[in-house]
Amino acid sequence: MSSSTAAGPAFSHRKGLRDSGIGSGDRAHYLLCRAQRLTRPLLRAAFDTLPSELRLMAEYHVGWCDANGVVTAGESGRGLRPALVLAAAGALGAQPAAAVHAAAAVEMVHNFTVIHDDIVDGDTVRRGRPAVWQLWGVDDAVLVGDALHSLAIWTLADAPAAATLDSIARLADVVIELCLGRHHDRAQDSGHGGSLAECLETQRHQRAALLGCACAIGALCAGAPSEAVAAMDRFGRELGLACQLCEDLRGIWGEPGNPSRPVGHDLMRRKHSLPVVAALESPTPAGREFAALYASADALDREAAVRAADLIARAGGKDWAQAESRRHQRAAADMLAGRPAADLLALAECVVPRDR
Amino acid sequence: MSSSTAAGPAFSHRKGLRDSGIGSGDRAHYLLCRAQRLTRPLLRAAFDTLPSELRLMAEYHVGWCDANGVVTAGESGRGLRPALVLAAAGALGAQPAAAVHAAAAVEMVHNFTVIHDDIVDGDTVRRGRPAVWQLWGVDDAVLVGDALHSLAIWTLADAPAAATLDSIARLADVVIELCLGRHHDRAQDSGHGGSLAECLETQRHQRAALLGCACAIGALCAGAPSEAVAAMDRFGRELGLACQLCEDLRGIWGEPGNPSRPVGHDLMRRKHSLPVVAALESPTPAGREFAALYASADALDREAAVRAADLIARAGGKDWAQAESRRHQRAAADMLAGRPAADLLALAECVVPRDR
Numbered sequence: 192m193s194s195s196t197a198a199g200p201a202f203s204h205r206k207g208l209r210d211s212g213i214g215s216g217d218r219a220h221y222l223l224c225r226a227q228r229l230t231r232p233l234l235r236a237a238f239d240t241l242p243s244e245l246r247l248m249a250e251y252h253v254g255w256c257d258a259n260g261v262v263t264a265g266e267s268g269r270g271l272r273p274a275l276v277l278a279a280a281g282a283l284g285a286q287p288a289a290a291v292h293a294a295a296a297v298e299m300v301h302n303f304t305v306i307h308d309d310i311v312d313g314d315t316v317r318r319g320r321p322a323v324w325q326l327w328g329v330d331d332a333v334l335v336g337d338a339l340h341s342l343a344i345w346t347l348a349d350a351p352a353a354a355t356l357d358s359i360a361r362l363a364d365v366v367i368e369l370c371l372g373r374h375h376d377r378a379q380d381s382g383h384g385g386s387l388a389e390c391l392e393t394q395r396h397q398r399a400a401l402l403g404c405a406c407a408i409g410a411l412c413a414g415a416p417s418e419a420v421a422a423m424d425r426f427g428r429e430l431g432l433a434c435q436l437c438e439d440l441r442g443i444w445g446e447p448g449n450p451s452r453p454v455g456h457d458l459m460r461r462k463h464s465l466p467v468v469a470a471l472e473s474p475t476p477a478g479r480e481f482a483a484l485y486a487s488a489d490a491l492d493r494e495a496a497v498r499a500a501d502l503i504a505r506a507g508g509k510d511w512a513q514a515e516s517r518r519h520q521r522a523a524a525d526m527l528a529g530r531p532a533a534d535l536l537a538l539a540e541c542v543v544p545r546d547r
Numbered sequence: 548m549s550s551s552t553a554a555g556p557a558f559s560h561r562k563g564l565r566d567s568g569i570g571s572g573d574r575a576h577y578l579l580c581r582a583q584r585l586t587r588p589l590l591r592a593a594f595d596t597l598p599s600e601l602r603l604m605a606e607y608h609v610g611w612c613d614a615n616g617v618v619t620a621g622e623s624g625r626g627l628r629p630a631l632v633l634a635a636a637g638a639l640g641a642q643p644a645a646a647v648h649a650a651a652a653v654e655m656v657h658n659f660t661v662i663h664d665d666i667v668d669g670d671t672v673r674r675g676r677p678a679v680w681q682l683w684g685v686d687d688a689v690l691v692g693d694a695l696h697s698l699a700i701w702t703l704a705d706a707p708a709a710a711t712l713d714s715i716a717r718l719a720d721v722v723i724e725l726c727l728g729r730h731h732d733r734a735q736d737s738g739h740g741g742s743l744a745e746c747l748e749t750q751r752h753q754r755a756a757l758l759g760c761a762c763a764i765g766a767l768c769a770g771a772p773s774e775a776v777a778a779m780d781r782f783g784r785e786l787g788l789a790c791q792l793c794e795d796l797r798g799i800w801g802e803p804g805n806p807s808r809p810v811g812h813d814l815m816r817r818k819h820s821l822p823v824v825a826a827l828e829s830p831t832p833a834g835r836e837f838a839a840l841y842a843s844a845d846a847l848d849r850e851a852a853v854r855a856a857d858l859i860a861r862a863g864g865k866d867w868a869q870a871e872s873r874r875h876q877r878a879a880a881d882m883l884a885g886r887p888a889a890d891l892l893a894l895a896e897c898v899v900p901r902d903r
Contacts, residue, residue, distance in 0.1 A: 242727040242730075245726060310686070329667075330733055333692075359704045367598070371598040373690055
């Protein structure tokens with residue numbers, strides 16, 4: 192794919208972001224809201240087909256109600272994946288209506304994997320509330336995850352798009368990839384370690400894979416040729432890695448305005464996130480000191496976690512993660528060269544902010 | 548659907564079984580072997596696409612290898628579901644090749660649900676070997692179940708049949724129904740009880756639902772009209788209930804030649820199987836005595852379980868289950884009236900033997 196030139200499309204991806212009157216943040220906010228507005232009725236209708244016993248758990252998980260079924264105002268998650276499906280379809284000439292089933296299906300797959308991942312990882316809190324398995328037990332959490340998995344497929348099988356079978360096969364494929372990624376992630380987090388290269392490979396099979404799938408399915412909904420579908424997949428995967436690195440940075444150095452994510456949050460749980468593994472492999476004195484601290488049997492309290500964060504930074508883990516995140520973000524943008532993909536780039540800019 | 552008459556098809560379903568030179572057991576054995584022979588290459592090819600870490604667990608589960616990946620001679624399960632898919636397709640005029648992807652997909656869904664059900668039910672042994680979660684933990688068992696679930700969909704999406712989207716939607720639907728059934732089964736088994744009517748309803752959403760789906764998808768592969776698809780679904784569901792009742796009878800009164808299934812097996816685990824619930828609702832002295840025994844906090848040893856089995860029989864639970872099983876088997880056969888469905892009836896006869 193050629194990069195855009197002066198003779199290229201009037202609205203090149205780089206130009207689009209910098210010169211459009213509207214900030215990319217505003218545009219991204221609009222796209223995220225639009226995706227929620229368009230997919231919500233379909234998600235509602237699909238959830239309504241679930242037996243009530245399973246529906247309550249599913250609706251609690253996505254933030255539509257509390258554990259007793261009382262409607263809540265909140266919405267869990269910002270809906271990045273549906274927005275990517277619609278934006279990818281749009282970049283290839285399709286109207287949102289052609290991709291809205293796919294957007295809802297990808298969102299359901301995301302939610303099903305989160306429910307199961309919380310079991311697998313033993314995470315008790317999800318988006319500020321008890322995880323499904325904490326409230327209803329592992330048994331029911333396994334079952335409602337399975338039901339949402341099938342509901343996603345059912346929603347896609349019900350779509351009007353011509354390329355539905357391809358989309359279903361791709362969604363099935365990515366779930367298997369996500370299972371592999373989670374399997375390795377568990378092994379690497381539970382003490383077996385893993386080199387930086389291995390941990391990066393594991394991350395490729397997690398968030399990155401699903402964002403890639405979201406964009407590829409959007410392209411399929413637009414009837415795009417296989418080359419464009421593959422480029423969209425790569426865009427999503429690169430963006431996913433950039434996102435993951437940002438997430439890892441926030442997990443260590445905190446998130447302004449989010450008190451549930453203080454400095455050192457992931458370190459107290461001894462998570463082997465990417466900046467951690469980069470620091471563990473660093474031959475610097477700070478790296479060695481951090482490795483000894485992380486390997487000790489002592490619990491890491493808040494104070495020790497803040498010291499660990501400082502050691503990771505001094506070992507180069509923070510700089511590395513920031514540089515890698517930017518590199519993957521650029522690689523993502525390169526995949527779109529020559530396409531009128533301002534919306535995809537606005538979303539990319541929003542989830543991987545420049546000023547981190 | 549009219550019942551067969553003297554002027555009906557030359558090979559009516561009742562006549563076929565009794566007058567054909569070949570015993571239905573021989574025919575059923577041939578059909579089960581044929582289904583394994585036809586689906587095995589497709590299952591192998593599909594499993595080969597799994598990442599090796601997940602493939603080992605999946606192949607162990609279906610009995611192709613031991614926990615170290617060493618090939619074993621065994622095959623787990625007799626492959627009833629694939630045989631039903633092929634026989635239903637055949638009864639509606641399709642060659643096996645048209646339904647072999649569907650048969651493999653249904654078998655994978657069956658296996659994925661078994662892996663997850665063993666977690667949900669805390670069953671440690673599956674087909675005489677440790678369950679997947681016992682060997683690899685709940686985490687990996689959740690993941691390999693999810694992967695097999697998606698592999699089933701992927702296999703069906705890859706099928707050449709015209710009615711593939713309908714089959715996928717039906718398979719997705721039945722998984723949700725199975726989740727509901729398992730949810731209620733857990734609630735009823737974990738002390739909340741449930742009336743006989745409620746327990747029967749729960750059973751309709753388990754084995755019966757999947758056998759119904761197997762037959763319906765076979766019909767879809769044959770391009771059958773919706774009326775025939777619905778009849779096949781009902782055939783499978785009735786057969787499934789008959790099967791379940793037989794299974795429950797064997798769980799209480801043992802299975803000749805199977806030392807791992809002695810008399811009282813399910814009672815020692817205080818399972819609320821259908822004959823148990825029938826006895827609990829019986830207003831007879833034996834029923835009341837059994838209810839008191841089952842409600843006591845004492846562990847039920849082998850001797851107490853044999854006594855409990857006797858009480859269930861005296862309370863009418865055994866006669867009721869046998870009569871109900873025969874009734875559902877007849878109702879299944881009635882669904883096929885007027886169709887050349889000797890193979891389906893041979894399978895039905897084989898799994899619900901007359902001499903129980």
